[in-house]
Amino acid sequence: MAGRKNGLGRGLDAFFPDRTSVVKEPARKTITKTVKTEKKSDVAEKQTNPTVAKKQTADSKTGAMIVKISSVEPNMDQPRKQFDEDALMELSESIKQYGVLHPLLVSDKKDYYEIIAGERRWRAAKLAGLTEIPVIVKEFSEQELVEISLIENIQREDLNPVEEAMAYKRLIDEFHLKQDEIAERVGKSRTAVTNAMRLLKLSEKVQQMLIDEMITAGHARAILSIADKEKQESIAMKVFDEKLSVRETEALVKRMLEPPKTAKKSKFSSAEDAIYESLEEKMKSIMGTRVQIHRKKNDKGKIEIEYYSKDELERIIDLFESIG
Known part of the structure; x- marks a missing residue:
């Protein structure tokens, strides 16, 4: 693990060998031209040409483009599906005061910009009432998009255990990566990746309880020893209702897995x-x-x-x- 940035394999910097220069170099002419006061002809052109409508000015301090927030949309396939509302409100208050300090990473979809990294900032900026937002445009392969989203969210500990497991599964199913390759990219041990993916063997109801934080990943791993989905759900509900610790859950599962004792011959009628x-x-x-x-x-x-x-x-x- 020596030499890895942020302790996460190659980290996001692996996707940006010229990341420092991206910020410092002048943006391309096609996207950095400062927009003058709009004329009626400009407005008409924007209405007929969505590419013109979504592009705005360049921020000379960061090298990022300043675009309308309405022209930016989230990636529906990104690993993270849930966002903490309280945390978003806190971030939005910070954005109201200081603005968006780090540009979003986006890809150009012609009619709009799709978020590669920074959906949480985008959501908070909308809550803060911003009409414009800084972005840096980059183009990546589908596999790189998944990896970037996964790494960014893991760095911020934003994914719940099921979202993380689903992201690993997608890298395996769609891009045929092996678990040790995934581990290298996200800076985790192969065992950690394997254990994360095992959570997908839980019933959908138990997975949802894990997402909703009714049980912890420790509880879920203990319940995994039970193959029967209905029994998994029964144990999970018992854990939640009785607020069992992970140790108590492990003991409960162990008792359930013990083979029945051979009945002794009764001394009675x-x-x-x-x-x-x-x-x-x-x-x-x-x-x-x-x-x-x-x-x-x-x-x-x-x-x-x-x-x-x-x-x-x-x-x-x-x-x-x-x-x-």
Whole structure:
């Protein structure tokens, strides 16, 4: 990992070998000509030529183009799908005061500019009421676009675990990259990429709970040991309802995966076994958890009540107190 920028493989700089010069060099004549006060003929030309309408002036300080914010649109295929509204509002307040300090990276789609990196700034700028925004135009292959979006979002820790896993999957499915190649590009270990992609084996409902932060990635990885999708959802809901820790979730899953113990030959008659099984079921329905009656000779024995978290133990104690 030595020598990697920002600790992320090649980082964004790998896509910009002349990144410093991009900012310092004068912009091309076709896009940097300062717009004069508009005449009626100019307005008419803009209405008939959308390419003219979307291009504005060059910022001499950054080398970026200043374009109408309405001419910039997000990339529908970018990995990030969710944005924190509170964080966007904070950024918009900063933009109101200082403006957009870092230009957006965009590609020229003739009729509009498509965001390659900087959608969060674009959204915040719209919230701040800006009508113009600085952009730098670059052209990349489809694979590079996915990689840039993925790297930028990982650098800012903006992706939820499912979005990150889906981005890795797209690089594999569409561009035939191997997991070690992806790991190199985003500056993560191959194991981290593999573990991230395993989350896609969860049911869609559990994935959505992870996106909605009802459970954590640690909980999700523990639940992955269960192959049955319905059982995954049942455990995930139990984790959420009872606020189980990751360790408690791992213990719960381990108990579920343990093979059933071989039943010992009963010392009692089948009629007595049926009675005690009925009593166990009755107590289970009352307690809301697993109950076992262990019988001994001379009508003695013990009752075993299982609980899976501190909250569940307190619930059982409250149940006993209410009976008393």
